[in-house]
Amino acid sequence: MKEQVVCKTSEIQPGEMMKSTFGKQNVLICRTPDGDFHAFMNQCIHQGAPLDKGMMCGATTESSEPGDYQYCHQGEILRCPWHGREFDIKNEGRMLANPDKKIPSFKVRVEDEDVIVYK
């Protein structure tokens, strides 16, 4: 399977996500607040949790100082439903605590109303 329509653009509002399938793979389509679509494997790289049961939220950032939280990237961070590890949707699904690790991702393009995932 090289490419496939996984959903319509109207099915996911900015800041929301949904699961779908790409061939035999379970995939997760995330739509960030800027309206962009991103597709990942719908399985956490830690212990395999279904990521669609997690949450898209923001994150406390590196520029926080002890006792003083800076919170941003609202809607761009995917948190796993189990151990809560955070993955940066806009940065190839990299884990915030260990950016060497990332959730496998797929390419996405939008044609008319169709969200198309491809390799």
Place this chain on the structure above:
Amino acid sequence: MPKHQIPIIDTDIHERVQYEDILDRLEEPFRHYIANCHWIQEKHMPYTQPSVAGVDRADAKLPDGRPAGSDLPFMQEQLLDDIGHEAGILTSALDPSPSSMHGWHEMAAALATAYNDWQIETWLDKDERIYGSVHIAAQERDAAVKEIERVGPHPKMVQVLLPIDDIMWGDPYYHPIFEAAEKHNLMIGMHHNEPPVYYGKWPRYFIEWHTLIPTAHMKQITNLMFNGVFEKFPNLGLIMIEAGFTFIPHLMWKMDQQYRDLRHEVPWLKRKPSDIMREQVRFTTQPAEELTKKEFMSLIEQMGSDEMLCFSTDYPHWDFDAPDRALPNMDPELKQKIFADNAKNFYPKLPNPKEG
């Protein structure tokens, strides 16, 4: 087809109760105080950071909105059937444990009784794979002993649960509880309550508290050890639930070394502490640190026994360990022990075909 090749014994599953579930089993006047006078337990954790759904796995919340762990059919589907459990031991979330409640010990004892009845009817009698823990209000010692006498003989009750909080259970005052447990072939399961690690207070951050939970477990093992509980009750076993296992060698070495210097203070101890631990103390695996196979095998070697670890998931909590992912690969014999046989050999009331 279950996911896991070895049918596992899961030594830590948290079923969840809400007061309304047990009200009809609660005696008066205690029912009245909950139903009409807004009584609730007073200890609550000041954090919600751990995960996306408080302290639970976000996907374990029930579709009808009830909290994770409230419903047997849902647990069967998501855990027992899916993974392929041979047996699972309930460790509850009557939060906090009755033994951990400050004040009004009669209420704590009544809640423990209602909880035990609810647990038996709603879980133990409904799924043959599920085994239970006797809840007591241990600070109300004599009532606790009575409760063990009352529900301890139930064929599926396998242990008495004590919280790890601010009471050290090895004190001779509590020994009648151990005596009653031993009499009924029940082990002692200890699970931390809150807040056991920071000198009785909460630290500023959850991550501090959660990192140091093993220290609270070490305190209780040390306390039971040197108060002579294991020597006085040689058929009693203690299982430490949910602190992991990487601290075990340290504690064994430390207690042995101290014993060589200070034996005269605790002359009732006849065996080396590390030998007592190998014989009578067990540990659930979760939350397992991410170890390589080499690191894991080296730890087992340092423990001097591959029979001390019993696999647990901690379902449905946020730091759940998946059986096929949490521990490193190991040879089938060791896997069989950690995922099933060690627990079967530890709990006298779990079916154990090997013993005939």
